[in-house]
Amino acid sequence: MTSSSSVVGVLVALLCAALEDGTALEPLIVTPPYLFGEEPPTPSALAASYGYPTEEHEVDSDGYLLTLFRIKGPAQDEGQKGKRKASTAEPPALEPFILHHGMAGNAAEWVMFGPGKSLAYALADAGFDVWLASGRGSKYGKKHVQHAADSDEFWDFSWHDQGAVDLPNIVDFVLNATNFKQTWYAGHSMGNTIMFVMNAVRPEYDSRIRHHFALAPTGFMGRVKNPSVVDFKNKLAQTVELWDSLGLTHFSSETPLLSTPRAALCAIFKDTCKQNFFFDTFGSDEKQSFEGQAEITGAYLPGDFSVRQVVHYGQIAAANESFRRFDFGTANQELYNSTTAPEYDMSRVTVPATFMYGAGDVLTVPEDVVAFSKLFRASPPALHQVPFKLFNHGDFITARDQHKYVHQPVLAHARHIREKTGFIPRGYSGSPAAEEKEMKKTKRKLQAWLNSKTAREGPNMVHEE
Ligand SMILES: *[C@@H]1O[C@H](CO)[C@@H](O)[C@H](O)[C@H]1NC(C)=O
Ligand SMILES: *[C@@H]1O[C@H](CO)[C@@H](O)[C@H](O)[C@H]1NC(C)=O
Numbered sequence: 001m002t003s004s005s006s007v008v009g010v011l012v013a014l015l016c017a018a019l020e021d022g023t024a025l026e027p028l029i030v031t032p033p034y035l036f037g038e039e040p041p042t043p044s045a046l047a048a049s050y051g052y053p054t055e056e057h058e059v060d061s062d063g064y065l066l067t068l069f070r071i072k073g074p075a076q077d078e079g080q081k082g083k084r085k086a087s088t089a090e091p092p093a094l095e096p097f098i099l100h101h102g103m104a105g106n107a108a109e110w111v112m113f114g115p116g117k118s119l120a121y122a123l124a125d126a127g128f129d130v131w132l133a134s135g136r137g138s139k140y141g142k143k144h145v146q147h148a149a150d151s152d153e154f155w156d157f158s159w160h161d162q163g164a165v166d167l168p169n170i171v172d173f174v175l176n177a178t179n180f181k182q183t184w185y186a187g188h189s190m191g192n193t194i195m196f197v198m199n200a201v202r203p204e205y206d207s208r209i210r211h212h213f214a215l216a217p218t219g220f221m222g223r224v225k226n227p228s229v230v231d232f233k234n235k236l237a238q239t240v241e242l243w244d245s246l247g248l249t250h251f252s253s254e255t256p257l258l259s260t261p262r263a264a265l266c267a268i269f270k271d272t273c274k275q276n277f278f279f280d281t282f283g284s285d286e287k288q289s290f291e292g293q294a295e296i297t298g299a300y301l302p303g304d305f306s307v308r309q310v311v312h313y314g315q316i317a318a319a320n321e322s323f324r325r326f327d328f329g330t331a332n333q334e335l336y337n338s339t340t341a342p343e344y345d346m347s348r349v350t351v352p353a354t355f356m357y358g359a360g361d362v363l364t365v366p367e368d369v370v371a372f373s374k375l376f377r378a379s380p381p382a383l384h385q386v387p388f389k390l391f392n393h394g395d396f397i398t399a400r401d402q403h404k405y406v407h408q409p410v411l412a413h414a415r416h417i418r419e420k421t422g423f424i425p426r427g428y429s430g431s432p433a434a435e436e437k438e439m440k441k442t443k444r445k446l447q448a449w450l451n452s453k454t455a456r457e458g459p460n461m462v463h464e465e
């Protein structure tokens with residue numbers, strides 16, 4: 001029984017967005033070069049080719065070996081390199097900035113178009129130590145100490161596991177390697193979902209995130225407009241049953257087309273199969289397309305993903321205004337001590353965040369983003385709708401004008417935060433619990449001080465928690 005199926009053009013919709021405004025454009029058909037067996041350069045090889053200092057690391061997270069691509073600050077021309085060698089002064093320590101891709105994506109998303117066109121370069125040029133994370137199952141997260149990447153055991157995970165286990169491991173690795181107490185973070189799509197999961201289930205990590213820039217923050221999905229996902233959430237039970245009967249544990253677009261499961265999927269996803277989503281997406285926001293966009297994107301994306309990742313999204317979409325753990329049905333009682341899957345509790349999360357979203361996003365639609373943001377009662381995120389009407393889910397990583405609509409706002413806001421809160425302290429201790437305790441003590445002292453000031457100077461000085 002096969003455990004994979006090719007879905008170029010089917011569930012890839014979860015990464016992508018469809019036509020927003022009813023204008024039917026001719027799908028742009030480009031054959032991804034890797035179908036001919038050509039491997040595109042790794043993210044660090046690509047960045048190095050533009051003169052950026054790079055490194056590669058591997059995090060062992062519960063047996064999954066996840067590659068971290070590091071871009072250590074601005075590109076250096078030959079002259080600078082020489083100067084640096086001649087000088088004995090230590091280069092300044094740059095604050096870490098972790099980037100995490102979405103479902104069916106991979107670390108190359110942040111560098112694939114080159115300087116001026118992809119976010120990682122803008123951050124590195126602004127003086128950040130950029131770390132491109134790889135999710136388990138993604139192109140650069142396919143190794144496991146025990147399981148082969150095509151085994152069912154390997155794919156037995158949802159984004160819950162990535163948020164509860166992998167992201168904390170990645171954060172610890174980066175903080176330990178850089179000796180900073182906090183890191184900056186930006187995610188795309190599922191890269192934010194896993195941050196939200198970590199926020200909910202590993203609160204001791206709140207104090208390690210300086211700021212979370214959430215590009216298309218996928219939390220609530222009840223208002224999803226993408227026809228294939230709407231189809232999927234409406235037929236969730238049947239679909240899951242079908243996939244179970246086929247023994248599917250993951251979807252692969254990196255293997256040649258396997259006709260049987262594809263045909264079975266198309267029987268359900270009629271709307272999707274009528275169009276090829278992958279190519280539709282990158283052609284749909286016509287004003288944000290550019291020469292080479294589809295070819296380069298196609299060389300890296302879409303990647304593989306697990307059935308459970310998709311089904312978990314399907315469950316929260318079907319539930320509407322819900323962000324909850326994976327629903328295991330009859331096994332819930334034993335796992336959760338509850339017949340239903342519990343909601344993630346976002347109410348006490350203290351990580352400062354900016355939610356950036358596009359009006360043209362049919363997967364993570366603005367109304368869902370705004371409704372989801374209201375769960376964060378302790379630390380309400382700043383809301384920023386990209387001021388371009390058709391900006392869609394994929395545009396955060398593929399748009400021609402992402403420098404204007406994504407990079408510049410992120411950098412401007414980071415600068416503002418830094419002016420307000422200062423530099424991140426050095427001296428990573430390796431004990432989130434100890435740092436959390438220390439942070440709480442500081443907070444209590446501050447509260448007491450504020451209270452004493454309130455007593456002297458009258459009310460309205462302190463915001464109630
Ligand atoms: C922490 O960093 C140090 C120095 O970079 C390294 O030797 C050590 O193995 C790291 N520890 C962990 C747990 O990664
Ligand atoms: C989801 O819930 C919201 C708030 O109750 C409601 O306004 C909206 O119509 C619901 N959407 C769907 C698709 O049921």
Ligand SMILES: *[C@@H]1O[C@H](CO)[C@@H](O)[C@H](O)[C@H]1NC(C)=O
Nearest residue numbers: 332333334335336337338339
């Ligand atoms: C399980 O849930 C019940 C009812 O909510 C509660 O009384 C009990 O303490 C819970 N058990 C555990 C082990 O959490």
